[in-house]
Structures are given as C-alpha cells and as structure tokens.
Amino acid sequence: MRSLSKFLLVPGLVLALIFGAYLALLPDGNALSKIIGSRCGLRAGQAAMAEPCLKVDRGAGYVVLRDRKGPHHYLLLPTQAISGMESATLLDPETPNYFWLAWENREFLSNAPRGINDDQVLLAINSRYGRSQRQLHIHISCMSADVRARLDALEHGLGAAWRPIGNGLKGNDYWVRRAGEDEIQRIGAFRLLSDSLPVAPSDMGRFSLAMTRARSDGFLILATRLSLFDLNLASAEELQDHTCGLERS
Template identity: 50%
Template sequence: MGPLQYLLMPTAKITGIESPQVLQPDTANFFALAWQARHFMADKLGKPIDDAAISLAINSEYGRTQNQLHIHISCLQPAVKTRLAQLQGDFSESWQPLPGGLLGHDYLARRASAAELKQLGAFRLLAQGDEGARESMGSYGMAMTALPGGDFLLLAVKRNLWQLNLASAEEIQDHSCQVLQ
C-alpha cells in the first residue's frame, strides 16, 4: 500500500472480475464509484491531483491475492502516463490493441464517454466489446484513467502464460505516486 492508494470494495461478497454479478445491469457500477472516490487521494495530499495522473485497476482472477473484488485507486506510473498521453489521439470507441503494449504486456484500449461508463460500466463494456471476453472475464485485468475532454481510457490485459503475464493491471500503477513529484 502506498501513501495515496485506496481500495474500493463492495460490501457484498463478489469474488472478482470473473463473477457473473459484475455483468448484471442491477449490480453497482464499481468503476464509476471508484472514480468518484479518487478525491480521497487529493484530500490526503492536501491539494488537487490532475485526473490524468490517477488510475483505477482490477487484477485478473489469476493475478490477484484475494478473493474479494477490489479496485485499486492510485497513481499511474510516470512512464505509463507519458506513453498514454502520446497515444491519446489514437483511442477509439472500440477495443483495439494498444500499439507496443505497456510494460512488456499486450493491452487493449478503448475510449469511453462519461455517459457510456455510467450507463454500462467498464466490465460490461469489455464483455460486450472484446470477442470471448464475456466467457473468460477472469482472465482479464482492467484499468481506467481520464483523457482530456472528459472521456475515459479503459485498458484491458488478458492472461498469457507464454508471456508470463497473469493480467495484473495494477502493474501500471505507482503506489508511491512519483508522477506527483
């Protein structure tokens, strides 16, 4: 845990991203709730934090240590923030491979409007948008950050044992928050 890292956890027992509950329309929109909770970071720091420095992440069923759904609210790694800023004009409203991946792993990226995120939520956007995702949600880790203009960037990484990738999307975060230095 870093000084500004927070976790959003539902009070209901939901194991993780693989739970069918996360795809139900009546389930809370956990990514939207976690984004609303980012103010705790600024409150603790004592000053505003640029949304582009903040990320949310959930690890895959295979890349986590606990069997309770939780979303990490933390800072982006500086190199990841820089890389995403370089590509920001390339993100579309459909899932596409992120050119060059991140941190040696293949990622998918998708732009989402605030309205889309509120209506469908990140989990359903992945399940509906990437072929085979609905049946293998537990193999995915997901992350989210803000884009200029009010849109969001959703990232998804799929487990790939050949690449020693357990789909821990938390890898893009820096819990020491060097990006704020």
C-alpha cells in the same frame, strides 16, 4: 522393494515440504473480507469504523480501505461477497457500477496535500490469476508517469473500438479504447469489456481492467489478458505508482 520404496519416499517428502512451505507463504485470501467484517462497523453491535476502513456507504453497498502498498493507494470493495473479474454478477445491469463508484472516490487522492489531478488517477482491477484476494477490490491510485506519456502519445487516434497498444505497457500486451462518461455510468467498464472486445462471460476472469481520464474527452479503458506463455498474469495494477511520484519529487 523396501529399499526402493524408501528411495521414492524421500523425494516425495521433500516435494511435500516445499509445497507446504509455499502455501504457508501465500497471503490470506480472505484478509480483505475479514477487514470488511471486523473493522468497518457493518455488523450490529460493532464498534465504529476503524483503520484501514475510511468510508462505508451502506446504500451503495461499498467500503473504501486504505491499502498498505504506498502512501497513495486505496481500495474500493463491495460489501456483498463478489469474488472478482470472473463473477457473472458484474455483468448484471442491476449490480452497482463499482468502477464508477471507485472513480467518484478519487477524492482520497485529489484531497491529498499534493493535490493529485484527475489525469493522474488510475483505477485497476486484477484478473483472477493476478490477485491474492477472494473479494473483489478496485485499486485507486496514481498512474505511472511512463504509462501516462504512452497514452498521451496514442490518445488522438483513439475511439470506441478497442485497439492493441503497440509494444504493450510494462512489458505486457494491452488493448485500449475511449469511452464517454455517459457510457461508463450507464454501461460500466465490465460490460464494455465483455460486450465490445468481445469477451465471453466465462473468460472474464482472465482479464484485468484499468481506467483513467482522457486528456481531451471522456475516459480511457485498458485491458490485458492472462498469458502464461508471456508470463503475464493480467494485473493492471502494474500500471500504477502507489507513491504518486513522491520518490522523484
């Protein structure tokens, strides 16, 4: 029995070591929260705002950070603790419209030396399963050129109803719909997803959202859903190009 116990103990220890190494390689899930607390000058007695914090709006309750993934990649984060897509707070009409606030901060791209146009800007928020951080953050960056071309080909037939994108985007299934600027400001992208796809509040964390300006009128909202069978962790950030095409220029 002792030899059998030793035989079973060895693979157990190996698995424990492998799992421990895996956990050690995971990014700190509180890294963004720590940056907000230590670098954005929000606490009494703190030094002035410093990199990577670029903007603090105490009244609207958000900060903008520079992200290290590429030269044209920014993040908008609430100053209050909100985990992400799965948070019921996002469906409360009294909660700040973070997606619209992120769009209003596209100036960090449009004021860049290359002058990024609105129809090149894409906002994205990843699902609960497609992110590494425990603090809601909306990615502000450029759209991949191939994604823009696909949307241009589809746009003429798009309306207020969600429709699947044939053959998907970046190898994953997506839905898309058109929304007016008034809808985006009044209802917000999170509630448009929950109310009109429709998605149960308890299922929101399985979805990822993206938004861009339509070529003709209003905005295009895109959504993808977690599918382990298809190896889709629902990260609409995959539709972005954080270099804004610099490597092709």
